[in-house]
Amino acid sequence: MSIRETEDKYLVPTYTKLPLTVVKGEDVWVYDDEGNKYLDLYAGHAVCNIGHSHPKLAKAIAEQAKKLIFYSNAVYNDTRAEAAELVVKNAYPHSAAVFFCNSGTEANETALKIARRATGRPRVIAMETGFHGRTVGALSVTGRQKLRDDFPENLGQFTDFVPLGDFETLEALMGPDVAAIILEPITSVGGVRVASRKYYDSLRELCFGNGTALIFDEVQTGFGRTGKMFAGIHWNVEPDIATTAKGAAGGFPVGMVILNEAIASAPAPGEHGCTFGGGPLAMAAVKANLEVILEQKLVENAAAMEVVVRDALGAIPEVLAVTGKGLLLGIELECPAKGVINALFDQKIIVGGCDRPNMIRLLPPLTVKEAHIKQFAGALAEALVQAKQTA
Ligand SMILES: Cc1ncc(COP(=O)(O)O)c(C=O)c1O
Structure with a gap:
């Protein structure tokens, strides 16, 4: 059997896949089993921020594996201590402590639990276009109707959904029983959306005022x-709890819940845990990943490359708008995105879609350079002309 046939036979069929068998990656490139090279402007699903298989990350994982692969949180560990300090010091100004787990969903489940523990309240306000994961707790604050309708037995009776950016509706729902407001500050799969500075400021003030x-x-x-x-x-707006995962360890599975001083002591010892969370191998990956981000100035590069993308796409008439920030960008087209995404794939460029049918999502490694963006812009312009001709 071929690789694809074997996966299709032995894996639970929860995913729709690209017709691509990836066997190797290097920086912004991935290679298939026939040696073809693809420009990955999707970063393995917004994960490989430092590029695929960064040598420093690979070395850190290999060296830690030789030393100690795992011991749980029942003991102290040098690599965990270093990783935790590095993360907390590079997060928000008032970040005080981090809880390590294994995925974004688990981080959100943990955050909701901690918020309820800290406030003693049940309700949550979330965004209609938000996505927070597919397990019961995370699903109950995920706004995408289809996902919740498929599994109505979630905790949705404790959640109110509001549109991102509509402060009045949210304020009207606020009350003494609201434990948390949860949102992606910039929505991704729900359609790349950013609210106004005033909105984030108002959310922050409202939460302070209501003890939420x-x-x-x-x-x-x-x-x-x-x-x-x-x-x-x-926007200089700090959450009480930030959850993070995808880009946290360059592809090694790690989730994080980062808490500020006020909430850091909410969970008492024994009230929460995670066997694999904070394991030494994962922590070596966290540390190396963050060191690369800092050393290679990838945050700055993400900001600089946003300007390059906007300039390059500004010259394409079929591109109606570019939304988002840095290298989480939505490209709104005048035609459906699906055919264009396929045409780009035929030209060996990987990009993503989202819930907005006319939008392409760009989530490249933060190491992406101007030449890659120019290559993409040229291919996109060509694909859009073709789409017009076949329409
Ligand atoms: C914003 C957001 N939250 C949560 C999740 C769930 O993360 P994971 O798949 O690591 O559980 C995702 C995954 O796509 C996400 O994009």
Whole structure:
């Protein structure tokens, strides 16, 4: 059987896949099993912020593996201590402590639990276009109707959904029983959307005034993706809890819940845990990943490359708008995105789609350079002309 046939036979069929078998990656490139090279402007799903298989990350994982692969949080560990300090010192100004887990969903589940523990309240306000994961707790604050309708047995009775950016509606729902407001500060799969500075400021003030925890789901926006280390820094708005995962360890599975001083002591010893969270191998990856981001100035590069993308796409008439920040960008087209994404794939360029049918999502490694963006812009212009001709 071929690789694809074997996967299709033995894996639970929860994913729609590209017709691509990736066997190797290097920086912004991935290679298939026939040696073809693809420009990956999707970073393995917004994960490989430092590029694929960065040598420093590979070395750190290999060296830690020879020393100690795992011991749980029942003991102290040198690599965990170093990683925790590095993360907390590079997160928000008032970040005080981090809880390590294994995924973005788990980080959000943990954040909701901590917010409820800290406030003693049940309700949560979330965004209609938000995505926070697919397990019961995370699903119950995920706004995408289809995902919740498929599994109505979630905790949705404790959640109110509001449109991102509509402060009045949200304010009207606020009350003494609201434990948390959870949102992606810049929505991704729900359509790349950013609210106004005033909106984020108002959310922050409202949460302070009501004793409600503000949770930023930075699973995608964390670790430099939007041109700041964490997205709230764009507006100088700090959440009480930031969750993050994808870009947190260069592809090694790690989730994080970063808490400010006020909330850091909410969970008492024994109230929460995660066997693999904070394991030494994962922590070596966290440390190396963040060191690369800092050493190679990838946050700054993400901000600089946003300007290059906007300039290059500004010259294409079929591109109606570019939304988002840094290298989490939505490209709104005058035609459906699906055919264009396929045409780009035929030209060996990988980009993503989202819930908005006319939008392409760009989530490249933060190491991307001007030449790669020019290559993409040329291919996009060509694909859009073709799409017009076949329409
Ligand atoms: C904003 C956001 N939150 C949560 C998740 C869930 O993360 P994971 O798949 O690591 O559980 C995702 C995944 O796409 C996401 O984009």
